[in-house]
Amino acid sequence: MDFISGLPRTLKSYTVIWVVVDRFTKSAHFIPRKSTYTTTYHLALPPQLSAVHDVFHVSMLRKYVADPSHIVDYKPLQINDNLSYEERPVEILAKEVKLLCNRGITLVKVLWRNHEVEEAT
Numbered sequence: 184m185d186f187i188s189g190l191p192r193t194l195k196s197y198t199v200i201w202v203v204v205d206r207f208t209k210s211a212h213f214i215p216r217k218s219t220y221t222t223t224y225h226l227a228l229p230p231q232l233s234a235v236h237d238v239f240h241v242s243m244l245r246k247y248v249a250d251p252s253h254i255v256d257y258k259p260l261q262i263n264d265n266l267s268y269e270e271r272p273v274e275i276l277a278k279e280v281k282l283l284c285n286r287g288i289t290l291v292k293v294l295w296r297n298h299e300v301e302e303a304t
Contacts, residue, residue, distance in 0.1 A: 196217055197215035199217070200215055201214040270295050270296065271295065275291055276300070
């Protein structure tokens with residue numbers, strides 16, 4: 184499924200086409216829809232992130248509930264030319280051995296640099 188948006192408005196006020204592809208018959212169905220979101224926002228990005236797409240759609244937004252404990256701790260990242268950065272493990276938070284078919288598999292939870300404890304994998 185995919186949406187094709189940004190089309191001129193038709194007589195029935197359709198502005199979006201919903202594309203549904205049937206996997207079994209390998210056929211595509213094009214369903215005209217009325218768009219409820221028409222606004223996009225452009226981000227003001229710093230020059231080192233100029234290769235990042237700076238447009239997002241309002242459908243991607245969520246309501247923010249204000250909380251005074253939300254403080255942004257800005258630590259600059261060393262971003263490569265291909266917009267990636269190097270992850271480094273900081274600490275092993277948990278270690279567990281799971282038995283699957285009489286075989287032990289070790290599961291390790293690692294805290295990574297530039298991530299919070301809740302984001303540990």
